[in-house]
Amino acid sequence: MLDEIDAAIGAGTENVQTVMDIFAGTSVVASHLKTAGYQVLSNDFLYFSYVLQKCHVELDAKPDFSELPGDPIAILNDLDFKNTHYTEEQCFIYRNYSPAGSARMFFRPENAMKIDLIRLTIEEWFEKALIDEKGYYYLLTSLLEAVPYVANIAGVYAAYLKFWDRRTYKPLVLEEPAIYEGARSRAFWRNYTDMLSVECDLLYADPPYNSREYLPNYHILETIARYDYPKIYGVTGMREYDEQKSDFCKKAKVAAAFEKLISGCRARYLLISYNNEGLLPTEELVRICEKYAAPNTFRLYEYEYRRYKNKIPNNRKGLKEQLYFLERS
Numbered sequence: 001m002l003d004e005i006d007a008a009i010g011a012g013t014e015n016v017q018t019v020m021d022i023f024a025g026t027s028v029v030a031s032h033l034k035t036a037g038y039q040v041l042s043n044d045f046l047y048f049s050y051v052l053q054k055c056h057v058e059l060d061a062k063p064d065f066s067e068l069p070g071d072p073i074a075i076l077n078d079l080d081f082k083n084t085h086y087t088e089e090q091c092f093i094y095r096n097y098s099p100a101g102s103a104r105m106f107f108r109p110e111n112a113m114k115i116d117l118i119r120l121t122i123e124e125w126f127e128k129a130l131i132d133e134k135g136y137y138y139l140l141t142s143l144l145e146a147v148p149y150v151a152n153i154a155g156v157y158a159a160y161l162k163f164w165d166r167r168t169y170k171p172l173v174l175e176e177p178a179i180y181e182g183a184r185s186r187a188f189w190r191n192y193t194d195m196l197s198v199e200c201d202l203l204y205a206d207p208p209y210n211s212r213e214y215l216p217n218y219h220i221l222e223t224i225a226r227y228d229y230p231k232i233y234g235v236t237g238m239r240e241y242d243e244q245k246s247d248f249c250k251k252a253k254v255a256a257a258f259e260k261l262i263s264g265c266r267a268r269y270l271l272i273s274y275n276n277e278g279l280l281p282t283e284e285l286v287r288i289c290e291k292y293a294a295p296n297t298f299r300l301y302e303y304e305y306r307r308y309k310n311k312i313p314n315n316r317k318g319l320k321e322q323l324y325f326l327e328r329s
């Protein structure tokens, strides 16, 4: 939807300098807006999203790794359990998400072990001040972006496959994450309600649109990012969570959540991504937008396709992606 987002902003705004992506997720939209020349404020309440944002939104250049004995990505890719001082006990992913220590088949043992060794090494480098905060988030991003390529899943971590997918046999390989040049931008790790008082010219919001919470779908990435040895439970080894439950995923709260967003923010312009099968019906979201829009500024754009691809074919014919644009009164 990047082209459509650009077009909607271009058609309805003037003098926009600061843009907030308040539900940034992968940070794809936020980093795109940064390269388009805006100063970006990005936010999400998941920590792994914050890590991605710290790299893709905040960094302008590759961090300095001169305190290390060589290229960090090469060193991390070459780690071997035998040559490290870590114990299996420390290896949380190996013990809990591979058949080496559990019934869970999220990763083959050798890749699970590699994720742990890389994660432990990044932490140790940071604790010993061999890398700074920029280097820390850059390397964590490299790890988080490599993991999906060897995970035994059909897209999200709410379940693992019962047979080993071919891709899981490939070794985990870190690559240099992308760095986007642009205006000085900032990442946040907050609930959206705590971002509303932050000033910006345009607020872009891509909230969840159905009742499925994000954390259960991405719990392993969250645990790799935090590496906090959480209590886990159930078939998939879910971490407990409360703070990351979203009002946008609750039928009874979603209207109020949108109203809080639209009425409470400080932006002159608002652009919301949603779809016509979302938890909040189109008529209701239109009504809320119109309530807060300056006369003749509200526009609803609809697109009859979904451009992202996953393993599950999308046969839902009537599905329309939507962009709601308004200038606040």
Ligand SMILES: C[S@@+](CC[C@H](N)C(=O)[O-])C[C@H]1O[C@@H](n2cnc3c(N)ncnc32)[C@H](O)[C@@H]1O
Pocket: 022, 023, 024, 025, 026, 027, 028, 029, 043, 044, 045, 046, 049, 190, 191, 192, 193, 206, 207, 208, 209, 214, 245, 246, 247, 248
């Ligand atoms: C549809 S996704 C955003 C996808 C994003 N545009 C991208 O390109 O990856 C919605 C995001 O909102 C976040 N989220 C949901 N409720 C939130 C809340 N109350 N506060 C902050 N973030 C929230 C989720 O963690 C998720 O990353």
